[in-house]
Amino acid sequence: xxxxxxxxxxxxxxxxxxxxxxxxxxxxxxxxxxxxxxxxxxxxxxxxxxxxxxxxxxxxxxxxxxxxxxxxxxxxxxxxxxxxxxxxxxxxxxxxxxxxxxxxxxxxxxxxxxxxxxxxxxxxxxxxxxxxxxxxxxxxxxxxxxxxxxxxxxxxxxxxxxxxxxxxxxxxxxxxxxxxxxxxxxxxxxxxxxxxxxxxxxxxxxxxxxxxxxxxxxxxxxxxxxxxxxxxxxxxxxxxxxxxxxxxxxxxxxxxxxxxx
Numbered sequence: 352x353x354x355x356x357x358x359x360x361x362x363x364x365x366x367x368x369x370x371x372x373x374x375x376x377x378x379x380x381x382x383x384x385x386x387x388x389x390x391x392x393x394x395x396x397x398x399x400x401x402x403x404x405x406x407x408x409x410x411x412x413x414x415x416x417x418x419x420x421x422x423x424x425x426x427x428x429x430x431x432x433x434x435x436x437x438x439x440x441x442x443x444x445x446x447x448x449x450x451x452x453x454x455x456x457x458x459x460x461x462x463x464x465x466x467x468x469x470x471x472x473x474x475x476x477x478x479x480x481x482x483x484x485x486x487x488x489x490x491x492x493x494x495x496x497x498x499x500x501x502x503x504x505x506x507x508x509x510x511x512x513x514x515x516x517x518x519x520x521x522x523x524x525x526x527x528x529x530x531x532x533x534x535x536x537x538x539x540x541x542x543x544x545x546x547x548x549x550x551x552x553x554x555x556x557x558x559x560x561x562x563x564x565x566x567x568x569x570x571x572x573x574x575x576x577x578x579x580x581x582x583x584x585x586x587x588x589x590x591x592x593x594x595x596x597x598x599x600x601x602x603x604x605x606x607x608x609x610x611x612x
Contacts (some may be wrong), residue, residue, distance in 0.1 A: 378398070427460045440546075442545055443545060445548070452559060537538065551593075
């Protein structure tokens, strides 16, 4: 008999617990003795109650996962290294993914010169010390909860929240699934109109753990197909600070950033 935690984000599990994604729920597992449910999943809850399984909604006590927090120096760097562009097109954006290197990548990118904005995805956007031009996620149902976590830290609101209701998550030439980082890149270049973008915390390397989970990301290779299909659309406009994407797209230098100013 097991205790099942249904959540779309990573949770810290206790002994005897397993985690499932509620999006993929089909039927009650025969050995379930109790379920803890994050979020509003009425069909899942009712199915377990009908099967006599104890159900507990735990939204009220849900806490942000333990994370690698950005260094204080990053917040100080934003003041003079992010200069908002004039108008709604042009300039360079930082695109923030969720790898453990995201804050170091962002610091290194800002050391190269001035950028004009930032677009971030998922949990990394909760902890970004500045304002994002766009907060991007395939799980837009989480924005309300995530925004509450951000507000509890006293951090300012981001300018926009963008999910599938607002724009498609792929480039024109892309048919294979891409990572959330690639979705954020698409929003930066296509929807937000930035000329260029620098990927930070988007290495797509199996040995690059998430900033909220120290385990290797074994499925990283799966998302390389989307990057490869979009390559011709992004190769001249995108660079990366780390990992496989840096090998594929190249690393920016000060001259590359200046060309888009």
